[in-house]
Amino acid sequence: MLRASGSRSMEKLPRPNATEKNESVMYATQHFTTQQQPAVSGSICNRYLTLPPNARRSLEGGLRKHGLFKTSQPTKPLVSVITPVRNGGRTLLRAMLSILSQDYDNIEYIMIDGESSDSTHLHMLTYADAIDYFVSEPDAGLYDAINKGLSLASGDYILILNSDDWYDTHAVRKLVSAAENGNAEVACALARTVSAEGLPTGSIPHFPYDDFVWLRMPLRHELMLTAKSVYERVGNYRTDYAIISDLEFVQRLFAAGVRVVEIAQELMSFRTNGLSSNMQALLEERDRLLQEHFPNLAEEERQLLCLMTPADCRKLLPLLATHKDDAKLCAAIRAYLRNCATSFTQ
Numbered sequence: 001m002l003r004a005s006g007s008r009s010m011e012k013l014p015r016p017n018a019t020e021k022n023e024s025v026m027y028a029t030q031h032f033t034t035q036q037q038p039a040v041s042g043s044i045c046n047r048y049l050t051l052p053p054n055a056r057r058s059l060e061g062g063l064r065k066h067g068l069f070k071t072s073q074p075t076k077p078l079v080s081v082i083t084p085v086r087n088g089g090r091t092l093l094r095a096m097l098s099i100l101s102q103d104y105d106n107i108e109y110i111m112i113d114g115e116s117s118d119s120t121h122l123h124m125l126t127y128a129d130a131i132d133y134f135v136s137e138p139d140a141g142l143y144d145a146i147n148k149g150l151s152l153a154s155g156d157y158i159l160i161l162n163s164d165d166w167y168d169t170h171a172v173r174k175l176v177s178a179a180e181n182g183n184a185e186v187a188c189a190l191a192r193t194v195s196a197e198g199l200p201t202g203s204i205p206h207f208p209y210d211d212f213v214w215l216r217m218p219l220r221h222e223l224m225l226t227a228k229s230v231y232e233r234v235g236n237y238r239t240d241y242a243i244i245s246d247l248e249f250v251q252r253l254f255a256a257g258v259r260v261v262e263i264a265q266e267l268m269s270f271r272t273n274g275l276s277s278n279m280q281a282l283l284e285e286r287d288r289l290l291q292e293h294f295p296n297l298a299e300e301e302r303q304l305l306c307l308m309t310p311a312d313c314r315k316l317l318p319l320l321a322t323h324k325d326d327a328k329l330c331a332a333i334r335a336y337l338r339n340c341a342t343s344f345t346q
Helices: 089-100 120-126 142-152 171-181 228-234 245-255 279-293 299-307 310-322 327-338
Strands: 059-061 079-085 107-113 133-136 157-160 186-194 200-204 225-227 260-271
Touching (some): 059 120, 079 142, 079 171, 089 107, 107 120, 120 133, 157 171, 171 186, 171 260, 200 260, 225 228, 228 245, 299 310
Parallel strands (some): 079 157, 186 260
Antiparallel strands (some): 157 225
C-alpha cells in the first residue's frame, strides 16, 4: 500500500498521472464496494448520493458515478472522510495520500472543491478510482463546502480533513477503536503543528472538554471522529462564521451532552498558515460569538476575553465578581483559569 511519508516535503511526494499509476495498489478507499445502491435517509447527513444538478459545476466523478458504493461492515464501521478544498493544489496531494494509505480499510472519501483554478482538479482526476465522490462548483466558503460533504456522507462516523493537513497512517483506525471501545459519540486526538513547508514547529496542547469551550476551542477539529447521529441531533456548521464555525459547533456538542473520548497521541500534522491565521478576522468572530453567549458583557470585557493569553489571565478575576450571577460565564472563566498554564491559539 502506498504510504505518504511525513518527513518529505510536498514537492517530493509521488505525483503519478493516470497511466503511470501502479494498478495493483489497493487503496484504503477501494475495499468493500458494492453495486447495491444504499438508501438516502438523513436530514443532515446521507441526504444525497450525488449533489443536485448545478449549472456552474465544472467537474464531477468518483466511484459513486460508476455505481459503486460503500456500506458498514460487522467489525468495521464505515468512516466518511470529507476534504473541502479551493486552490489547494500545492498541498492537496499529501492530504489525499494520507487518506488513501490508511491502515483502516472501510473508508469513503468525499471531496468538495470550490471551483479551483489550479492543479486541484488534476489530483482528483488522477485518483478518481479511489475517491467515492468529488465535485467542483461554486460554494459560500469552507463550512458551506463541509455541509455539502455532510449531505453526501453515509458513514457511521465522519472526519473532516482540510486540503493542507494530513493524517498519520493509523489515525482512522485508532480513532474508530477509541470511539467504539470508549462508548463515545466523538473520538479525538492530539496534533503536531508544521510550517507552510511541512516542517515540524510544535504541538497543539491538550485542553479539557469542559466549560473552557465557551471561550476557546478545546478539540482538534480535523481529528474529531464524529458519529453521524451527532450531526443529525445538533445540526450543520453555521456558514455565518467563516473561521470559528468549528468552535461554535463544538459548543453545541458540549451543550447537548455529547460524550467525547480523547487519545493522548498526535495523529495528524496541521499547517499553521491556514484560514485561522487571519488574526483580525478571528478576533472579530470571537467577539461576535461571545456576544451571542454573553450579551451582558461590555465591549471592553469582550475584547479582554478575545485577546486573553495565559500570561495575563489574572485580568479575568474581576469579571467573576462583576458577573457573579451569570453561572455560564463564571464556569467558563474558572475553566479558563484552570488552563492558564497552557498556551493556545484559538
